[in-house]
Amino acid sequence: MNGLDGIVVAETRLSEIDGAAGRLLVAGHPLEAARMRFEAVCALLWESAEPELGSARAAAFARLDDLGGALAMPHAIDALRAGMAQLSTRDEPSFLRQASAVTGAMAVLAAAWVRRAAGEPPVAPDPELPQAVDTLRMMQGKTPAPEAACALSTYLCSVSEHGMNASTFVARAVASTGAELVSAVVAGLSALEGPLHGGAPGPVLDMIDAIGIPERAEEWIERELAAGRRIMGMGHRVYRTRDPRAAVLEGALRDSGASNGERAALARVVEATAARLLAERHPDRPLEANVEFHTALLLEALGIPRGAFTAVFAVGRVAGWCAHVDEQRRSGRLIRPSSRYVGARPAA
Ligand code: COA
Secondary structure (H helix, E strand, C coil): CCCCCCCCCCCCCCEEEECCCCEEEECCEEHHHHCCCHHHHHHHHHCCCCCCHHHHHHHHHHCHHHHHHHHCCCCHHHHHHHHHHCCCCCCCCCHHHHHHHHHHHHHHHHHHHHHHHCCCCCCCCCCCCCHHHHHHHHHHCCCCCHHHHHHHHHHHHHCCCCCCCHHHHHHHHHHHCCCCHHHHHHHHHHHHCCCCCCCCHHHHHHHHHHHCCHHHHHHHHHHHHHCCCCCCCECCCCCCCCCHHHHHHHHHHHHHCCCCHHHHHHHHHHHHHHHHHHHHHCCCCCCCECHHHHHHHHHHHCCCCHHHHHHHHHHHHHHHHHHHHHHHHHHCCCCCCCCCCCCCCCCC
């Protein structure tokens, strides 16, 4: 009960997760449709025309100097949260304009943090480019290879929306009070930070580095499990199969031309060993790779620093948060569950 497992808190048209079959529908489309422009996924989720994210990126970049302090923060997600908190969409005339403003700003903030962390000046957006291409360009200071941009686009689309996950739930709870979109997005960012939600992919790479060679996987994972630690990138609250997004991201990595064969082979052994050892320990609770395992490998291959992985997740997931905020506003019902008091009472 403590984790609200299986409790339905909203009706949504945004996505459906079939945890037993390992299937995901986003706005009525199977996950395999993830190979579309990020703007097209936003349009599906926001029930709108394709948003003008290029002009939103340009508007956010124009304000970057105001956000200098935020971008100097050593953790990317702290920088995004602090930077985003300085924005306001109160004066935007429509939901579409509000959602575009925060979605464009997320890419600009994430890219500017990556540049600053590398000691490089920020790169201005090119409003004509699709969001995925420009995000990579603003991070790396050069136009990315089409295959790499396509891989990031697939990633952003794959993680754009995923049911009532923790960050979406808190974003909806904030929106249900009538709060502004930015407040809901900042709440979503805060929830995404933790390793049980969006903070796992950096630690997945730390694990693969620590294991180093396939022959060491079993011993390393056994030791972690014996110490009571969780294996990052494995297990999911809803899926009882391998997370279907894992296969999509594996395919994106293969097609990106950026895959390193030795690294990929090591990762395959780590995943298979972790799945086997977890199955031995939890025969009744399938624990297989989740989206974060293959996020780590894909973003690493694209040359994105691991400190920015959760921030890049937010660049995709913000589309879903915005859609849920809109849906919640339409429902108009305050989210206000109950608790059962188990504390002390005054003596009779
Ligand atoms: N490594 C080791 N054991 C794990 C595990 C993992 N990754 N995931 C779950 N378990 C174990 C739990 O310790 C628990 O064991 P117990 O019954 O002996 O106490 C059992 O499996 C059931 O897990 P539960 O706590 O009910 O799972 P959950 O639904 O609360 O957790 C996650 C889902 C994602 C939080 C969990 O699988 C996890 O912590 N994974 C690692 C972090 C991660 O990859 N996060 C990204 C999620 S997309």
